[in-house]
Structure formats: structure tokens, C-alpha cells
Amino acid sequence: DAGVIQSPRHEVTEMGQEVTLRCKPISGHDYLFWYRQTMMRGLELLIYFNNNVPIDDSGMPEDRFSAKMPNASFSTLKIQPSEPRDSAVYFCASSGPSGVTGNTIYFGEGSWLTVV
Amino acid sequence: QKEVEQNSGPLSVPEGAIASLNCTYSDRGSQSFFWYRQYSGKSPELIMSIYSNGDKEDGRFTAQLNKASQYVSLLIRDSQPSDSATYLCAARTGASGGSYIPTFGRGTSLIVHP
Numbered sequence: 443d444a445g446v447i448q449s450p451r452h453e454v455t456e457m458g459q460e461v462t463l464r465c466k467p468i469s470g471h472d473y474l475f476w477y478r479q480t481m482m483r484g485l486e487l488l489i490y491f492n493n494n495v496p497i498d499d500s501g502m503p504e505d506r507f508s509a510k511m512p513n514a515s516f517s518t519l520k521i522q523p524s525e526p527r528d529s530a531v532y533f534c535a536s537s538g539p540s541g542v543t544g545n546t547i548y549f550g551e552g553s554w555l556t557v558v
Numbered sequence: 559q560k561e562v563e564q565n566s567g568p569l570s571v572p573e574g575a576i577a578s579l580n581c582t583y584s585d586r587g588s589q590s591f592f593w594y595r596q597y598s599g600k601s602p603e604l605i606m607s608i609y610s611n612g613d614k615e616d617g618r619f620t621a622q623l624n625k626a627s628q629y630v631s632l633l634i635r636d637s638q639p640s641d642s643a644t645y646l647c648a649a650r651t652g653a654s655g656g657s658y659i660p661t662f663g664r665g666t667s668l669i670v671h672p
Contacts, residue, residue, distance in 0.1 A: 487661075546604055
């Protein structure tokens with residue numbers, strides 16, 4: 443399996459521009475998570491989906507952030523307009539069905555965002 | 559508020575020694591526990607998962623779980639400089655219906671010096 447695939451790997455954009463991050467989860471996984479990681483705050487859960495439905499978006503910092511999952515194999519995280527404080531690494535992760543076993547979370551390589 | 563607490567470190571150990579990393583969690587409903595290793599500039603990668611009380615060994619790594627004390631630990635035997643990384647502890651409930659949220663600690667930085 444190719445693992446969780448994210449794009450772009452690196453993005454440098456100017457303040458005010460729209461940023462779209464993309465994610466392809468592992469085939470067969472029904473949970474998808476978007477995390478943000480910074481030195482100051484560590485790994486923060488932004489939003490997660492189950493069977494393509496957003497379950498909890500309470501971690502989304504502001505209305506400038508939005509996420510979609512139109513099908514089981516694709517999700518986007520959009521920031522519009524972007525601000526310098528959005529600079530961070532954004533990880534997409536996926537995992538299999540609920541249950542005590544078999545629910546390991548697998549991370550993508552991350553999208554390194556710099557807003558100048 | 560579900561919390562997973564870790565000492566940020568750095569924990570410095572000599573090569574060949576045992577490194578002991580600790581983690582406590584607040585949610586008694588947590589059923590699955592994970593240790594991830596994250597090298598600088600890389601994504602977290604799973605090292606160990608544990609679901610039952612006791613020890614689980616995998617090569618040089620041993621995960622220990624004590625649900626009564628809400629405590630998880632990771633032991634790394636014969637530590638190598640390549641083990642130098644940040645280790646993230648995570649806890650997750652086993653319930654369905656929208657509460658299946660993994661909670662991560664801030665991580666402990668481990669430095670293994672030659």
C-alpha cells in the first residue's frame with residue numbers, strides 16, 4: 443500500500459492567498475484526520491471524518507479554515523485567506539474501522555506551509 | 559477534556575543504555591494506546607501499540623500499560639544514536655458513534671549520545 447498521500451509537500455504563499463492541501467487516505471480506511479503541528483502547540487487535531495462525513499471540527503481554528511471529503515479517497519483542507527500564523531506542518535492521517543484492535547493511525551508525510 | 563501528558567525532556571541517555579519514556583492519560587475510557595517516533599522534519603511513525611494491561615515486547619522496544627494507574631510507558635533497550643527523536647504517546651477510545659478521537663501528547667525528546 444502506498445500509505446497516506448499528501449500534496450503539496452511544501453508550499454510558500456503570500457498572506458491573503460488561498461491555500462489548498464490535499465490528502466488521499468489508505469484504501470479501505472474509513473477515518474480521516476487533519477492535524478496541524480507547530481513547535482508551540484504540538485500536534486493539534488483540526489477535524490476528522492468518518493465515512494466521508496465530518497464528525498468533529500471543533501479544532502478548526504477559524505472560519506478561514508474549511509475541510510471537505512467528497513469521496514472515500516480524497517480530502518482537502520483549505521485556508522482562505524491565509525495568514526503568517528498559519529505557517530505549520532499539516533498532517534493528514536487515516537485509520538481503519540473502530541474496535542479495540544486494527545485501529546492504528548497512519549500519517550502522511552505532511553504539507554509544510556509557510557505564509558509570508 | 560481528554561489529556562495525554564508527557565515530559566517534554568530532553569531525555570539524554572548514553573548509547574547502550576535503557577531509555578524509559580512515560581505517559582499518563584486522563585480518559586478512563588481509553589482502550590488503545592500508541593507510541594509514535596518522529597524524527598525532526600518527518601511525520602510520526604508508529605512504533606508500538608498496546609491494548610491490554612501488562613507488557614508488550616517488539617525487538618528492542620517494550621510498551622507497558624497500567625490502566626488502573628492510567629499510565630503507559632515505552633522502554634528502549636540498547637539505545638542507539640538513531641533512536642534520537644521525539645516520541646509521541648497517543649490514547650484512543652474504542653467507542654463508535656463519533657467519540658473515536660485519538661489524543662496525542664506533546665512528545666518527549668530523546669537524545670542518545672555515543
